[in-house]
Amino acid sequence: MAIRNAFYAQSGGVTAVINASACGVIETARKHPDRIGKVFAGRNGIIGALREELIDTSLESEEAIRALIHTPGGAFGSCRYKLKNISENQREYERLIEVFRAHDIGYFFYNGGGDSQDTAYKVSQIADKMGYPITCIGVPKTVDNDLPFTDCCPGFGSVAKYIATSTLEAGLDIKSMCESSTKVFILEVMGRHAGWIAASAGLASKSEAEPPHIILFPEIPFRREAFLERVDFCVKNYGYCVIVASEGAQHEDGRFLADTGNKDAFGHTQLGGVAPTLANMVKQALGYKYHWAVADYLQRAARHIASATDVEQAYAVGKAAVEMALSGKQAVMPIIVRDQARPYRWHIGEAPLSDVANQEKKMPIHYIRDDGFGITQDCRDYLEPLIAGESFPPFEDGLPKVARLQNELTEKKLKTEFTL
Structure with a gap:
């Protein structure tokens, strides 16, 4: 068979292990x-393909590519740019095919969440329509853990480990000072429509008296009076109250507690500020001294405390994507299939991109406690294997050692430029 080049791109919010997937793709392709x-990487995701800004990864050493496993962020640059429907703007897709044709790209690996899998699927459709042979494989990634079919999403296990650890450590801090200082602490975490990240904080607790005392999930409508009653109960009985709130916490009518009124590049409501919103509510109603924090980018960049399970799975889906492409698979995404929980065993399966695209997997209701403020044993059993194991990066001069790539662009071949 003819030798053809591959294109790999990272999309959406990055994770502590997305580069491990990149490593899996590149190392496997080199075999x-x-x-x-060659494996070309899009500079800043799919935007790199549209602009014909292709990073030539063949110029990177084996050592540099291997270092991606312990490097957070997106080594080649990511983006929040969603291609429109083919019927609305076919020109974008035609441009992709033009670039792929010019650089003899026969394999397309797109590393991202639901929107990204939608893009990979649409590229496979337009390529078929235009008679251009290219194999499109999605590579799963999202800290939100909301992709369907896969048992978990690469990127989630490490965020879960970070949030559970932060809740444990901050909880001890608040407990030690609550007699004369802060009595309520609120940690805001990511999670627009699915409460997986917030749920992971529950792993820090071994009893009802230990934090987090309250978890707010997007799946459970916020009840102001019940929330304040629970806060007051915890302060009076335990001396303090630790709350972990998903950014997507919402009222019964579907309005987000932290709706800014703005939209992001994908058309999603921009969120931010649920922690101060709750803090002010507590202060006005109960008068307790509070502190709040937003985990924000720290939670998804914390490679120093990544889950060993997560790192292994992130590499595995990148490796599997290449193997699926070489075996003739088309428009599929490798998924993680749980064989058993204890001891945790899993294998790689696959799901069609047409079914994965733009779908969200929310938490099962039996994972959430009856009062809506905590997790059940079933949820704990699901989560614990995903944060298991340590995969510390090498350190140099007291700091984590990261990959430092050349990221040299290959020469453009098209005469026309593309404007976003």
């Missing part, structure tokens, strides 16, 4: 020089 020539 098949008879099938795959």
Whole structure:
């Protein structure tokens, strides 16, 4: 068979282990020089393909590519740019095919969440329509853990480990000072429509008296009076109250507690500020001294405390994506299939991109406690294996050692430029 090049791109919010997937793709491709020539990476995701800004990863050493496993962020740059429906703007898709044709790209690996899998699926459709042979494989990634079919999403286990650890450590801090200082602490975490990240904080607790005392999930409508009653109960009985709130916490009518009124590049409501909103509510109603924090980018960049399970799975889906492409699979995404919980065993399966695209997996209701403020044993059993194991990066001069790539662009071949 003819040797053709591959294109890999990172999309959406990055994670502590997305580069491990990149490493899996590139290292596996390099093992098949008879099938795959160069692996080009899009500079800033799919935007790099549209602008014909292709990073030539063949110029990177084996050591540099291997270092991606312990490097957070997006090594080649990511983006929040969603291609429109083909019927609305076919030109974007035609441009992608033009770039792929110019650089003899026969494999397309798109590393991202639901919107990204939608893009990979649409590219496979337009390529078929235009008669251009290209294999499109999605590579799962999202800290929100909301992709369907897969048992978990690479990127989530490490965020879960960070949030559970932060809740444990901050809880001890608040407990030690609550007699004469702060009595209520609120940690805001990511999670627009699914409360997986917030739920992971529950792993820090071994009894009802230990934090987090309250978890707010997007799946459970916020009840102001019940919330304040629970806060007051915890302060009076335990001396303090630790709350972990998903950014997507919402009222019964669907309005987000932290709706800014703005939209992001994907058309999603921009969120931020649920922690201060709750803090002010507590202060006005109960008068307790409070502190709040937003985990924000720290939770998804914390490679120093990544889950070993997560790192292994992130690499595995990148490796599997290449193997699926070489075996003739088209428009599919490798998924993680749980064989058993204790001891945790899993294997790689697959799901069609047409079913994965733009779908969200919310928490099962039996994972949430009856009062809506905590997790059940079933949820704990699901989560614990995903944060298991340590995969510390190497350190240099007291700081984590990260990959430092050249990221040199290959020469453009098209005469026309593309404006976003």
